[in-house]
Amino acid sequence: MYVIREKFFSIGDDFDVLDEHGNKVFHVDGKVLSVRNKVVIEDPSGQEVATVHRHLVALRATYEIRIGGEKAAEVRKKLFTPFREKFTIDVPGPDDLEMKGDLLDHEYVIERGGEEVAAVSKRWLTIRDTYAVQVAAGIEPLLIIGSVLALDLALDRERERDKKNDEDN
Template structure:
């Protein structure tokens, strides 16, 4: 399980992602005042960039690109037609796309791949205000899931500003 502080994008500060033992596993540099709503995920020991998330400026719907190790790993985008609830797709190279569904605004959702749950995001697991937990199934790349959750947070924060 990983712990992320919620809604950090509103003020653009830096923060850490912790594992279940409270150990800092990632540092996130929120560069939200850039025109692309970019953030950089760094290795806390070396300070090296391990991943980034940025908004596509020209897109039909909210779209965020995730780069891991300098390579495009996925695009997170809102589905166009989803009556009654918002859904986002994590479009990865090849046929193994993922889908975020549930109560996205309240950080109570699951991420599925081919109908199988591969991650859960929840505020209910924690009593600390303004934080949420990300539980990732074994065999799934945690960095992709964490970056996708951050991309969703960027998209929802941006929607709230419009």
């Protein structure tokens, strides 16, 4: 299980991803987001291990996850999803994943072929403004953490766009 602080990009802060014992397992550099539409995930020694960046030219919100310099997945919002938000985690090959549930409140699961491989929940923790990410054995944690970051970035962009539209009307 990993612990992530909620709304980590609202200020552009750096933050740490902790394991269930409170040990830092990753550091996320959120400051580069505003300049390059990219976040960098580092190991505790400061070495870059993964990145998440937004495709600037895309029909719908699309974020690319690179692990160890290699493209690991693209996270995309599904076009037609009445009543619920859904995102696809498109990995090379046939084993795509899907995020579904209450994405805005960080209560959702990530599935592969109908089987749950990760769960994100604020309910597991009593600490305010944090949520837990549980990853099944055999699943790359950086892929899941990168996907959670991509989702949060996409939802934050939507909130900002909606807020701007409200102010313009």
